[in-house]
Amino acid sequence: VIVTLLTDFGTADYFAGAMKGAVLSVNPAVTLIDITHEIPAHDVEAAAFTLSAAFDSFPAGTVHVAVVDPGVGSARRPIVVEAHGHFFVGPDNGVFGLVCASARGHRAFHLTNEKYFRRGVSATFHGRDVFAPAAGALTLGVGPETMGPAVGDLARLPFTAPRRLDEHTLEAVVHIDHFGNCLTNISRADLPPAVIESGARFSINGREVKALRRFYDEDVGADDEPFVIWGSAGLLEISVNRNSAARLLDACRGQVVRVSTARVETVNDE
Amino acid sequence: VIVTLLTDFGTADYFAGAMKGAVLSVNPAVTLIDITHEIPAHDVEAAAFTLSAAFDSFPAGTVHVAVVDPGVGSARRPIVVEAHGHFFVGPDNGVFGLVCASARGHRAFHLTNEKYFRRGVSATFHGRDVFAPAAGALTLGVGPETMGPAVGDLARLPFTAPRRLDEHTLEAVVHIDHFGNCLTNISRADLPPAVIESGARFSINGREVKALRRFYDEDVGADDEPFVIWGSAGLLEISVNRNSAARLLDACRGQVVRVSTARVETVNDE
Amino acid sequence: VIVTLLTDFGTADYFAGAMKGAVLSVNPAVTLIDITHEIPAHDVEAAAFTLSAAFDSFPAGTVHVAVVDPGVGSARRPIVVEAHGHFFVGPDNGVFGLVCASARGHRAFHLTNEKYFRRGVSATFHGRDVFAPAAGALTLGVGPETMGPAVGDLARLPFTAPRRLDEHTLEAVVHIDHFGNCLTNISRADLPPAVIESGARFSINGREVKALRRFYDEDVGADDEPFVIWGSAGLLEISVNRNSAARLLDACRGQVVRVSTARVETVNDE
Numbered sequence: 146v147i148v149t150l151l152t153d154f155g156t157a158d159y160f161a162g163a164m165k166g167a168v169l170s171v172n173p174a175v176t177l178i179d180i181t182h183e184i185p186a187h188d189v190e191a192a193a194f195t196l197s198a199a200f201d202s203f204p205a206g207t208v209h210v211a212v213v214d215p216g217v218g219s220a221r222r223p224i225v226v227e228a229h230g231h232f233f234v235g236p237d238n239g240v241f242g243l244v245c246a247s248a249r250g251h252r253a254f255h256l257t258n259e260k261y262f263r264r265g266v267s268a269t270f271h272g273r274d275v276f277a278p279a280a281g282a283l284t285l286g287v288g289p290e291t292m293g294p295a296v297g298d299l300a301r302l303p304f305t306a307p308r309r310l311d312e313h314t315l316e317a318v319v320h321i322d323h324f325g326n327c328l329t330n331i332s333r334a335d336l337p338p339a340v341i342e343s344g345a346r347f348s349i350n351g352r353e354v355k356a357l358r359r360f361y362d363e364d365v366g367a368d369d370e371p372f373v374i375w376g377s378a379g380l381l382e383i384s385v386n387r388n389s390a391a392r393l394l395d396a397c398r399g400q401v402v403r404v405s406t407a408r409v410e411t412v413n414d415e
Numbered sequence: 416v417i418v419t420l421l422t423d424f425g426t427a428d429y430f431a432g433a434m435k436g437a438v439l440s441v442n443p444a445v446t447l448i449d450i451t452h453e454i455p456a457h458d459v460e461a462a463a464f465t466l467s468a469a470f471d472s473f474p475a476g477t478v479h480v481a482v483v484d485p486g487v488g489s490a491r492r493p494i495v496v497e498a499h500g501h502f503f504v505g506p507d508n509g510v511f512g513l514v515c516a517s518a519r520g521h522r523a524f525h526l527t528n529e530k531y532f533r534r535g536v537s538a539t540f541h542g543r544d545v546f547a548p549a550a551g552a553l554t555l556g557v558g559p560e561t562m563g564p565a566v567g568d569l570a571r572l573p574f575t576a577p578r579r580l581d582e583h584t585l586e587a588v589v590h591i592d593h594f595g596n597c598l599t600n601i602s603r604a605d606l607p608p609a610v611i612e613s614g615a616r617f618s619i620n621g622r623e624v625k626a627l628r629r630f631y632d633e634d635v636g637a638d639d640e641p642f643v644i645w646g647s648a649g650l651l652e653i654s655v656n657r658n659s660a661a662r663l664l665d666a667c668r669g670q671v672v673r674v675s676t677a678r679v680e681t682v683n684d685e
Numbered sequence: 686v687i688v689t690l691l692t693d694f695g696t697a698d699y700f701a702g703a704m705k706g707a708v709l710s711v712n713p714a715v716t717l718i719d720i721t722h723e724i725p726a727h728d729v730e731a732a733a734f735t736l737s738a739a740f741d742s743f744p745a746g747t748v749h750v751a752v753v754d755p756g757v758g759s760a761r762r763p764i765v766v767e768a769h770g771h772f773f774v775g776p777d778n779g780v781f782g783l784v785c786a787s788a789r790g791h792r793a794f795h796l797t798n799e800k801y802f803r804r805g806v807s808a809t810f811h812g813r814d815v816f817a818p819a820a821g822a823l824t825l826g827v828g829p830e831t832m833g834p835a836v837g838d839l840a841r842l843p844f845t846a847p848r849r850l851d852e853h854t855l856e857a858v859v860h861i862d863h864f865g866n867c868l869t870n871i872s873r874a875d876l877p878p879a880v881i882e883s884g885a886r887f888s889i890n891g892r893e894v895k896a897l898r899r900f901y902d903e904d905v906g907a908d909d910e911p912f913v914i915w916g917s918a919g920l921l922e923i924s925v926n927r928n929s930a931a932r933l934l935d936a937c938r939g940q941v942v943r944v945s946t947a948r949v950e951t952v953n954d955e
Contacts, residue, residue, distance in 0.1 A: 147709055149702065155593035156426075156696075159469035159648065162419065162450035166472030169417055169446070173474060176709070177448065178717065180702035186594055187657055199699035202706030202813060204713060215657050218630025268630040270647030273472060323695035324726055360758020360808040377810030378699065387727055387755050425863035426696075429739035429918065432689065432720035436742030439687055439716070443744060447718065456864055457927055485927050488900020538900040540917030543742060 146284040147176045147207045151196055152272060153184040154212070160270070164210070164277045167263055171281025180209075187215040189239050190302055191398065194320050194330075196233075197243035198378040205230035208280045210272070211240045218268035223256035223275050224296060225289040232283050234276045242302040257293035307331050313407035317381075319349070319400050325389025327396050331381040331404065338375070340406050347373055347383060348403045350394055354383055361386050369393060416554040417446045417477045421466050422542060423454040424482070430540070434480070434547045437533055441551025450479075457485040459509050460572055461668065464590050464600070466503075467513035468648035475500035478550045480542070481510045488538035493526035493545050494566060495559040502553050504546045512572040527563035577605050583677035587651075589619070589670050595659025597666050601651040601674065608645070610676050617643055617653060618673045620664055624653055631656050639663060686824040687716045687743060691736050692752045692812060693724040700810070704750070704817045707803055711821025720749075727755040729779050730842055731938065734860050734870075736773075737783035738918035745770035748820045750812070751780045758808035763796035763815050764836060765829040772823050774816045782842040797833035847871050853947035857921075859889070859940050865929025867936050871921040871944065878915070880946050887913055887923060888943045890934055894923055901926050909933060 148168050154160035161182050168175050180199045184192045192213040200209050214221075214236040222237040226244070228251035233241050237255075245251050256275060259266075261282045266274040279292060307317040307330055315336060317329035327349065336345065347354040356372035358365065361384060366372060371390050376382040383402070384390050391397070418438050424430035431452050438445050450469045454462045462483040470479050484491075484506040492507040496514070498521035503511050507525075515521050526545060529536075531552045536544040549562060577587040577600055585606065587599035597619065606615065617624040626642035628635065631654060636642060641660050646652040653672070654660050661667070688708050694700035701722050708715050720739045724732045732753040740749050754761075754776040762777040766784070768791035773781050777795075785791050796815060799806075801822045806814040819832060847857040847870055855876065857869035867889065876885065887894040896912035898905065901924060906912060911930050916922040923942070924930050931937070 147713065149706075151702075156449070157451055157453035158592045159450060159465045160593070162421075162448060162469040163472040163647075165448050166419075166469065166474075166477075169448070170472065170474045173417065173446070176713070176717075177446075178702060178705050178709070179696070180699060181697055183697035195699045199702040199706065202703040202710065204706075204710045207706075216632045219632045219634075267645075267647045269644065273647065322698045323700070362756045362759045364759075374809065375807075377703075377807045377813065426719070427721055427723035428862045429720060429735045430863070432691075432718060432739040433742040433917075435718050436689075436739065436744075436747075439718070440742065440744045443687065443716070447716075486902045489902045489904075537915075537917045539914065543917065 146172070146174065147178060147203060148280050148284060149178045149180050149199070149203065149207060149209045150182070151180040151184065151192060151199070151209065152182045152212045153186045153188065153192065154182045154272070156182050160272065163270070163273045164212075167273045167277035168281045171278050172284045175281065175284050184213050187213065189213050191320065192240050193243045193302055196240065197247065200231055200244060201229060203231070208232040208234065208283045210276050210280045211235040212272040212276055213240055214238065214271060217271050222296065223271060224253050224299070225256055225279060225283070225292055226251055226253045226299075227289055232289065234280045234283070236271070237296070237300050239300045239302040241299065243305050245299060246305045252289065253296040253299055254289045255293040255296045258291065261287065261292055305330070307335050313405055315404040315406075317402045317404065319396055319398065319402055321391045321396065321398050325385070325391040326376065327383040327390050327394065327402070328376055328378065329381045329383070329402050332379055336381065336404065336406070341373065341381070346405045348405070349383060349396055349400070352394055416442070416444065417448060417473060418550050418554060419448045419450050419469070419473065419477060419479045420452070421450040421454065421462060421469070421479065422452045422482045423456045423458065423462065424452045424542070426452050430542065433540070433543045434482070437543045437547035438551045441548050442554045445551065445554050454483050457483065459483050461590065462510045463513045463572055466510065467517065470501055470514060471499060473501070478502040478504065478553045480546050480550045481505040482542040482546055483510055484508065484541060487541050492566065493541060494523050494569070495526055495549060495553070495562055496521055496523045496569075497559055502559065504550045504553070506541070507566070507570050509570045509572040511569065513575050515569060516575045522559065523566040523569055524559045525563040525566045528561065531557065531562055575600070577601050583675055585674040585676075587672045587674065589666055589668060589672055591661045591666065591668050595655070595661040596646065597653040597660050597664065597672070598646055598648065599651045599653070599672055602649055606651065606674065606676070611643065611651070616675045618675070619653060619666055619670070622664055686712070686714065687718060687747045688820050688824060689718045689720050689739070689743065689747060689749045690722070691720040691724065691732060691739070691749065692722045693726045693728065693732065694722045694752070694812070696722050700812065703810070703813045704752075707813045707817035708821045711818050712824045715821065715824050724753050727753065729753050731860065732780045733783045733842055736780065737787065740771055740784060741769060743771070748772040748774065748823045750816050750820045751775040752812040752816055753780055754778065754811060757811050762836065763811060764839070765794050765796055765819060765823070765832055766839075767792045767829055772829065774820045774823070776811070777836070777840050779840045779842040781839065783845050785839060786845045792829065793836040793839055794829045795833040795836045798831065801827065801832055845870070847875050853945055855944040855946075857942045857944065859936055859938065859942055861931045861936065861938050865925070865931040866916065867923040867930050867934065867942070868916055868918065869921045869923070869942050872919055876921065876944065876946070881913065881921070885944055885946045888945070889923060889936055889940070892934055
């Protein structure tokens, strides 16, 4: 049985290690996998994105613990969610918003049964004291419905899908990856590949990007020319081959990209 | 069986991977857990602190390997320590000082039995060649007493507890975490919660901090106001909600915090 | 069964996690070990070096996945290599060049059998979609020869061994580790220890280094004096005790070190 961890704890402190110890104290046979501990501090949207891109590479039944939790100790609810045949444990602050949005359905429960908590829960580290032990219990076959009452209304993220401004215009947000690729939140359901191939124009920071590639190193266009590509999370990216598109386009996380799919009427067409 | 690793090796080189390979070469069934590899280079005190905050989240019988070892190859002794029902393997340079200080007792042995070393021990990488194989042997049930002679006098850290300057004043040192929280080395044994609640004053870098919170996001006080809180390691922290107290207070690791528990006599009390 | 991962993906994104999920989806019993995900982006030589220094700490039969793959999606071949009793999976771009150079022999196969790929291979993330699933299949006992046709001519690195300029002079390249040690690619086969002990002179950035130490903290010479030492990868390093030789010598990765083993004729010898 597998438990993954995704947090904003960094890897320099005892936090991630202590969470793993807390899982193993409940079930020493768990295989623990770090998705990342480098979510920017308190950035729930980045956590939701990374989780949604990673979880379905794992086998069904995996338990994913996501702790980006600025409200730890306050009234925000600890929850366990079942969706896509996986389990998700963490705070009810939108971190599971994308996972739930793409699911056919989900069940959610308010983690209130202290039987599944660590003895002596702190007010500052529910990752270790609440979420990790609950994850451990799930791997032992404890049903999420025994952990607390069902919850119908989960916290939502500000937005999870691109905004449609008009018939021909979408507005998307950007996430920057390690290589400087600018990932949008545009999936094939938002913008069919055929529409892009027929000439969509992407505008980011006043710069227009039109070239489309199938893979990064495709031998077309100039070096350092930005292009659009379907990335491995099933989302459109703006990239530059062997270079950082984010740096070359001065793009940052959370910024807006506008996509126009209107055919450009050539002026000299008369 | 679980082996944890805590080093100052960083994660960019082959060092941490090679240590894990060396453990698995002795016992391929071990579950390996990184506590951290980002202890500042050669900072034995930071290693001692992080280990002491992390180890007891793991089940009894866990083997913890701690390698912050600027004296590798010199006369400093490799040791194995049994304390709190856990095993600890590493150099005798104080890295286990806090773990031993909080234990009811401990046993320590000088790792001299080359039977448990890697073949061809280098003079520069005992993490891979001495400590990892010994940890692997411990997970196979080898008794620490068979690994070398008992050791009575372990190396100590400069200080492991706050200094009491007078009846009403404590001096503590600060450790900075990933979120910029300033952790002191003050535990509930040093300063009972009731004393703090009745009005202790913390002074750091010429700034006084008096507010006390139960959790970070508690709805009291101004934004960016530093406050004192009992953190998840059982130690007092100076924190700022959703911001870095270290940056706002210009605090750095190793710096001193003074705590005054004298009742402030109000001048107009006559 | 053990699978190690070595990439330039960093640890902030979903990439490393997704690869692990893809391995575990094929074989949930695998023990996954990160060697590193911090190879500089697209730096195949650094990947080859780190892999060659790490792999043989692991037990025979370990599967090592190395993905530094700027050509992903292009015509570069995905391969599986058997050498030293270990398996290696990744792109055919030289990343296995050092591992193969030190082996008595090796077998290599072009990964073409889609039966061992993830369903729906992307053009941008073969780490998750090709290499990880193939690694999982190897751990289940699938023979590499069933994964595709044998390959005789693997891509090579520009150079894998020091260059001999004349009878008394070697030119080596430098790799910098986390502590600032400057590792050369000079092994005992290139320069016997006896030759060094009789007075080899290392010249880096116009500075000459002659002192030789057995371990970093050896009590000889001045502080901050650079010295030469046999490091734990079996390669000569230029180091400074408890300090960064790279910073003190202004050295960077890929730079050249010249080694002269000619006896210095003393001028006043007549």
